[in-house]
Amino acid sequence: MKFFISAALAGLLLLSGCASMAPADSSASADGSAIWARSATGSRAPTLPTGTLSPIQARDNASRGGVATLSAPADLWERIRRGFAMPELESDLVRDREQWYASRPDYIFRMTERSRKYLFYIVEELERRNMPTELALLPFIESAFNPQAVSSAKAAGMWQFMPATGKYFELKQNVFRDDRRDVLASTRAALDYLQKLYGMFGDWHLALAAYNWGEGSVGRAIAKNQRAGINTTYLDLNMPMETRFYVPKLQAVKNIVARPDSFNTQLPLIDNHPYFDSVTITRDIDVALAAKLAEVPLDDFKALNPSLNKPVILAAGTPQILLPWDNATIFQRNLEAYTGARLASWTVWVAPATMKVADAARRAGMSESELRSLNNIPPRMLIRAGSTLLVPRQAHHENDVTERIADNGQVAFAPEIVLRRTVVKAGRHESVASIAKRYRQTPSSVAEWNKVGAGAAFKAGQQVVLFLPVQPRAMAKAKAKSATRVVAKAAARGKPAKAPTTRVARR
Numbered sequence: 001m002k003f004f005i006s007a008a009l010a011g012l013l014l015l016s017g018c019a020s021m022a023p024a025d026s027s028a029s030a031d032g033s034a035i036w037a038r039s040a041t042g043s044r045a046p047t048l049p050t051g052t053l054s055p056i057q058a059r060d061n062a063s064r065g066g067v068a069t070l071s072a073p074a075d076l077w078e079r080i081r082r083g084f085a086m087p088e089l090e091s092d093l094v095r096d097r098e099q100w101y102a103s104r105p106d107y108i109f110r111m112t113e114r115s116r117k118y119l120f121y122i123v124e125e126l127e128r129r130n131m132p133t134e135l136a137l138l139p140f141i142e143s144a145f146n147p148q149a150v151s152s153a154k155a156a157g158m159w160q161f162m163p164a165t166g167k168y169f170e171l172k173q174n175v176f177r178d179d180r181r182d183v184l185a186s187t188r189a190a191l192d193y194l195q196k197l198y199g200m201f202g203d204w205h206l207a208l209a210a211y212n213w214g215e216g217s218v219g220r221a222i223a224k225n226q227r228a229g230i231n232t233t234y235l236d237l238n239m240p241m242e243t244r245f246y247v248p249k250l251q252a253v254k255n256i257v258a259r260p261d262s263f264n265t266q267l268p269l270i271d272n273h274p275y276f277d278s279v280t281i282t283r284d285i286d287v288a289l290a291a292k293l294a295e296v297p298l299d300d301f302k303a304l305n306p307s308l309n310k311p312v313i314l315a316a317g318t319p320q321i322l323l324p325w326d327n328a329t330i331f332q333r334n335l336e337a338y339t340g341a342r343l344a345s346w347t348v349w350v351a352p353a354t355m356k357v358a359d360a361a362r363r364a365g366m367s368e369s370e371l372r373s374l375n376n377i378p379p380r381m382l383i384r385a386g387s388t389l390l391v392p393r394q395a396h397h398e399n400d401v402t403e404r405i406a407d408n409g410q411v412a413f414a415p416e417i418v419l420r421r422t423v424v425k426a427g428r429h430e431s432v433a434s435i436a437k438r439y440r441q442t443p444s445s446v447a448e449w450n451k452v453g454a455g456a457a458f459k460a461g462q463q464v465v466l467f468l469p470v471q472p473r474a475m476a477k478a479k480a481k482s483a484t485r486v487v488a489k490a491a492a493r494g495k496p497a498k499a500p501t502t503r504v505a506r507r
Helices: 002-016 076-082 092-102 105-115 119-128 133-143 163-168 183-201 204-213 215-228 241-258 287-294 298-304 327-337 357-364 368-375 403-408 432-438 443-449 472-492
Strands: 035-038 044-047 276-280 320-324 346-350 381-383 388-392 413-415 419-425 463-469
Touching: 076 119, 076 133, 076 241, 092 105, 092 241, 105 133, 119 133, 119 183, 133 183, 133 241, 183 204, 183 215, 204 215, 204 241, 276 327, 287 298, 287 320, 287 327, 298 320, 320 327, 346 403, 357 368, 357 381, 357 388, 368 388, 432 443, 443 463
Parallel strands: none
Antiparallel strands: 035 044, 276 320, 346 388, 381 413, 419 463
8 A cells, every 4th residue: 555655656746747748638658657637627637657667767868968067267268258149250350450459469468457457347247138248348449448548539438438428328427426437337338338239230240330430320321221232231331440440359359369379469367256346335435545444555446436536435426436355344344443533524515606716715715726626627717606616624524415416516617707997988967877887887896996986976078997898809809919019029129029829719
């Protein structure tokens, strides 16, 4: 009886593993191990197997299937090679770029050394999205892996985002930070954009061309070829020279990474391990102090947090910083033990009105030159009302900067108004009020300039002093006149002279 029960249980277990593959009305299987029958309600029910039970045998071909390797790649380069998934590009331009890179081993070594801080994270993100790992090499082409790189067209960061494209992909750009340079944010935006482009064109080479040239330009080039009955692959499109070289550059770097020995190139060892860790901060803190608490050289700290524009980190806008992997714990421990008076030496002051830089500096308790340098204020400019300026923190109990200011702070300028002393003659029945109205000045200013009361009247022909703004054209004309006089005087003395250069501001 015990044997019968054991056999029945074994039969049920065997059947349960095959249920999803059995047909609805199958009869006995070839070995007689199972029979399907229908109950009175029409549902299928298994009957117990008949005959002698045999032990399950391993299939002869069980070892023939491919088995995924469980060993981790020895280094990050090997991991990247395993994820190559883009079609190969074969062209003379690829061979030309291979030669260019291979003949500059120092340049390749500098680029790859710089990339070690960021490459692991990028590869992780690509694998998480199931994207080709060749794309991890794209910052070599865009910026040589320099997060501070800025192009002549104002593209910035490792992934070289233009300001408008950066805003479209929610990369904050304000006086305190530029997320186009942020390692995490810019990588997220770049991969979002590349996925979007691949979805549009269905081809990685065309997606990369669109990343460089713009999706509209690539779309128009494809449509033009379609109208002409020409192929629409990357190599067939009529593109600017920069875009024509773009994918061949990436293919050349890919080939060198795939076979460095073939190009007499040595790649630096980059461990298949995270370089940095993310640490949350809850209080504003000076950049220099954060680096000190993390026991990281200041340059290395800035290389991992390149989006920061100022000497202070505003926690409301930048709630996390990146630190070398082993230093994250050190930072947390030292921060908890820190007993200094304050974490941040700087705060933000919002200008209540349009004012001169000297006046703003006086109110902030700092020198004009320091205020200009810290906030990048150009000469001959006024600070507009509402501008957010970084100024010294007056007391340790001051509140941290709010999220609204940290995320949206901007500085706006207005040209400094140059006033010139002008004397006009009063007409009949003229007063301080009528003169002020005619010249668009305030009665109090006119009264002060002429040392009279605001309700005073002037005699006909009386000289009235005004300080009126000089128009830009009038200033340029006056400078040109002055230059002509200088040349004329020098000529009269028999000496050559150069006229001073007159600068006219562009609109």
